[in-house]
Amino acid sequence: MMTKAHTHAHPHTHPVSSWLIRRAVYPLWVSRDHPAYFRYARQFAQEQFLPPEELDKLRMERLRGLLLHAFRNVPFYRRRFEVSGVTPLDIRTVEDLKALPVLTKSEIQTQNTELLARNVPETERVANQTGGSTGSPLQFWVDKERMDSRRASTDRHNAWAGLRPGDWHAHLWGSRFDTGTVTRPTITWRQRLLYRNLTLNTSLISDEDLAEYVVLLRRVRPRVMLAYAQSAVFFARFCERNGIDDIRFDSIVVTAEMLLPGQRSVIERVFGGKVFNRYGCREVSVIASDCPEAAGMHVNGDALVVEVEAAPGLPEGTGRVLITDLFNRSMPFIRYEIGDLATPLETGKCACGRWLPRIANIRGRVTDFLVTADKRRISGISLALLAGDMPQVRQMQFVQENSRSIQLRVVAGNGYGADTVEELRRRLDPYLRGTTELSIVTVDRIAAEPSGKFRYVKTAQEVQDEFAESRSA
């Protein structure tokens, strides 16, 4: 644990140039810890500009290799192919993948060892897990070599935002450990010499914490910030409210949470840089991200097959996101249902020259949708925007424990009163249509999740399950 004194160390008094780190320190570390990194980095750098036919061909080659491997070596998939009445050879296009059922989180939890490849030795894989902010954590295995290619993918997508290894960047991020304890921002030698990230914890942020981040950012002056989307918005609003106009970034990469309409411009206005939206997860690393054109997030399409599949009961214009990791052999994820909804994929060439398919919008996690008593799903995004023009409402969150009632929690702003409550009810009525009981309560603050993520809508898993059952019945 670093002491308070270290917090106020001056990185500029120990200048280590980004160039030196990029050319010497990073390569040395990478070649020791990620021996296959450079091969993948070179490969991915080229593949991003492949024309569509070649990209398709490459993806199908990798997909076929993965399916054959899973069929031969993974008991779970062997059975899955047999039950579905297909073999890997029957799958000639991505469209043909639909012959296989999706892989659910609960299958990974209950059939964990059945998903392990018999021919990959234990020494070649590493355990990994998700934080479990939305329920029970997921344990899975990643090839050591896959960690190298994942880093190469991430570095490629960072480069689109102008962030190269060795560049200082701020990291407005959830706590690495879900302990709930507040850790002061510190700079370790490893960060100084290698990662060059200034970690600013978002799990519990008060105005005092944010003021401290401002002091630290003024000393280090990173050009790029990687941030949880809602934390970036929160921080931008804090700066705006306090007249802080000298925290500037060239790029702000936002991830882990949905960026709501209008929020991109708030961040860009306050920090003076460009926002790059990114979609990723622990299971497969970067899934899609904005290029400088910001014309939809490009899928990491040479390492993953991403499907957005329409299914009954989903809101209009959305599909469930299914991911196939083309490189991970020790525990293959084939048509993994990650639990997010998205708009359909856009193909066609982007102005940046890439053909990698694009996702216009992630529509949120399934749990970001409220369920009405008459079995409709309401998007949390549209509701979160309802009070955007009401200064009487500083923050709000919907909480749903059962399908008959919904609670709206409000942090009151100036002028909050009976009129405000009435206005909120009036605006919500077209959505709820009197079918679902609504209670509106004020609270002092709405905290982020232990993971540091903020949720506008929290719907209990049972409510979602009940909804799913009513649909399949």
Ligand SMILES: [Zn+2]
């Ligand atoms: Zn592009």
